[in-house]
Amino acid sequence: MSSINVLMNNLEKLKLFKIKENINSYLDMMADGVKTPMDAFSEMIQMEVNHKEDLAIVSCVKIANFPFQxxxxxxxxxxxxxxxxxxxxxxxxxxxxxxxxxx
Structure with a gap:
C-alpha cells in the first residue's frame, strides 16, 4: 500500500475530513514551491479546526431545538x-x- 493511501486512510480514521479533502492540492502547492510545508500544515490544520467549530455550532443549535435562527x-x-x-x-x-x- 502506498504512503498516500495510508495517509488517506489515517485521515479518514481520525475524521480529519477537510484535510483529506484538500491534501492533494496542498501537496501540489508544496511540490511547486508555492507553500512551505509549515505554511501548508498550518493552513490545513486551521481549516480543520474551523470545520470542527462550525460542526459544533450546528450541533449545539440543533440540540437547543430553536424554532428558527x-x-x-x-x-x-x-x-x-x-x-x-x-x-x-x-x-x-x-x-x-x-x-x-x-x-
Missing part, C-alpha cells in the same frame, strides 16, 4: 426606531473587546 443582520431596526443601528452594529462587531473598553 436569526442573526443581527435579520433585526428589523424600523420596528424599534429608538435604536441607533450604527451603534448596535458597532457593538455586534465586538470591536470594544479588542480595545479592552467598557460599553
Amino acid at each position: 436569526r442573526g443581527i443582520q435579520d433585526f428589523d431596526f424600523s420596528f424599534q426606531p429608538s435604536l441607533d443601528k450604527n451603534k448596535v452594529m458597532d457593538l455586534a462587531s465586538l470591536r470594544f473587546l479588542e480595545k479592552t473598553e467598557n460599553i
Whole structure:
C-alpha cells in the first residue's frame, strides 16, 4: 500500500475530513514551491479546526431545538426606531473587546 493511501486512510480514521479533502492540492502547492510545508500544515490544520467549530455550532443549535435562527443582520431596526443601528452594529462587531473598553 502506498504512503498516500495510508495517509488517506489515517485521515479518514481520525475524521480529519477537510484535510483529506484538500491534501492533494496542498501537496501540489508544496511540490511547486508555492507553500512551505509549515505554511501548508498550518493552513490545513486551521481549516480543520474551523470545520470542527462550525460542526459544533450546528450541533449545539440543533440540540437547543430553536424554532428558527436569526442573526443581527435579520433585526428589523424600523420596528424599534429608538435604536441607533450604527451603534448596535458597532457593538455586534465586538470591536470594544479588542480595545479592552467598557460599553
